[in-house]
Amino acid sequence: MSDSKNISIKDVAKHANVSTATVSHVINGTRFVSEETKRKVHQAMDDLNYRINSVARSLRSRKSHVIAFLAPILASETSNYFFMSVAAGIQSVLKQHRYHLVLSDSHEEEEYETDEIRMLGSQMIDGLIMAPSSRGLDYERLFGDYPVVYLDRVPSDSERDCVVVDNKTVSKEAVQTLIGKGHKRIAYISGPNTLTTTEERFAGYLEALSEAGLEAASELISMGEVSLNSGYKLAETLMVHEPTAIFVSDNVMAMGVMFYLQEKQIHVPGQVAVVAYDEFQWTRITSPPLTVIEQPAFELGVKAAEVMLDRIDNADAPVQEHRLNAKLIVRQSI
Amino acid sequence: MSDSKNISIKDVAKHANVSTATVSHVINGTRFVSEETKRKVHQAMDDLNYRINSVARSLRSRKSHVIAFLAPILASETSNYFFMSVAAGIQSVLKQHRYHLVLSDSHEEEEYETDEIRMLGSQMIDGLIMAPSSRGLDYERLFGDYPVVYLDRVPSDSERDCVVVDNKTVSKEAVQTLIGKGHKRIAYISGPNTLTTTEERFAGYLEALSEAGLEAASELISMGEVSLNSGYKLAETLMVHEPTAIFVSDNVMAMGVMFYLQEKQIHVPGQVAVVAYDEFQWTRITSPPLTVIEQPAFELGVKAAEVMLDRIDNADAPVQEHRLNAKLIVRQSI
């Protein structure tokens, strides 16, 4: 298409009247080369429009400078955005260190995920950052000979580095805020309790209640599929038991809840207060704008990338566990 | 971490008492090997837990089986989802053909994009599918020696394969529907007219008006930054001129428009009707639910991948241009 065939380091060397070693060292700055020679080499590279072949480089140096990120990036509109923000954070760090990011989607399904890990295994990656879709799976035997950093979620018995959100503290804070406003019947809506994240959010909810001497009424707690319709249905069922506030631990489900409340003309926060997970644009345009928990998605990615780079530099350093704070953004829905 | 070091085809060959050639042929099915020998080889691969090194394979075979997708996947909540859906479509096809997908983000900025193309150039990719962020840039001289398929947008004078949405037809249909309902003062809100997509949408709007003998009033046409706030502002300015309907050619801007109308308690569709681009979940929970144009994102990806695979098989085939239909979903906002 564009220009000539396969210009290699050899062609450059010949054209510049130097050895391939010199060319390589000019490219990588790995040993002293006189200014004059450097100039000649650069000239030759320009003349021939040389482009390094990083496949050959990886094969030889046994380093790809590629980090993979495996997460359920396509699972839903919102989880998608969350993880893409994470990806942006990862990339911002990697770019500075001249690493590449490869995105892989797990579909939030074990089979897909397993497949992807296997594929990545043969692709020569220098590290894997992943948000596991399951807690129980034995990931260890799938991994190749590269460091792994868990992000957002952690499988049981992991002895790997991880970077997660402090879901419990912020959920507790949210519920406490509700309690502070006088609410006693606070409902809880979430997806199935299969992820560490969901579990922690629930734990925060329970702890806030119990510390305030309130009982966790089972009819006010409902978990179901993560979808708009499911949120709608659960809200409908829940409202029968007359909660004065609802805590929704998932953004898409929150859409369903708001849809229901709007449709039934149930006033927020007059008749029922609402707090939901995740700060996305739509939460600002509901009436009233929603009180939400904002997760540090980008920062999560930044930290994970930093941990990964540390680990690559030092395989024997002690395992790191980072827990980032989320933020409660109070708006008119409570 | 997991198991032993670098098991190569050589180790497998030795362990199975065959040549490396035979092992290679067993792996790739590239020539006849007796059942007995096959068995031995597979046994050896299992015993040693052999994993193919695809870097070496790529170097030797000059094929990476990797297709890159370069798009503004991180630019905003919604464009992000659109392009990730495209990516899902691409991947679904590539997977069947044992190709890998690498995602690259352009940030919708020329500099970033140029950078990424350069990086990809050295990564040995077999093809590039991209949504160019600019129409004017001379992409051709950035590309390496691989096929390129443009997606969603096309730079001027492109002679490459492309897969786009028929924006003009569907925009025209939307505006005609509005006209059919008796609207005469139909406003137009969009981002800057720099992309082929935006331009086509505008063209559809103009054509619908002109065919209906309506004048395109310049005070009813406003283009600005693509953001919620910008949409809000433009709606505010526009309402002074009393449109009876608004066509918003961007999803995020539509959020801003709806926010404004809600806040000012302007009734939709009573006082003003609204049609917007893109079917995302939030458009279903506004009051009233929005009439939107749904783009075939996934299908766009599927088609682009198919075109790419065709092109790889046959470099000299005539250039393909595919224009997929979008769909008007009529809901209560008009």
Next chain:
DNA sequence: ATGAAAGCGCTAACAT
């Protein structure tokens, strides 16, 4: 039906 061996483009140890 299988093996031997060259070589993809690069890095890096060893020379000079």
Next chain:
DNA sequence: ATGTTAGCGCTTTCAT
């Protein structure tokens, strides 16, 4: 201050 050269792990031509 620079050059020579042996491989990294694989595919593939040429033999047998």
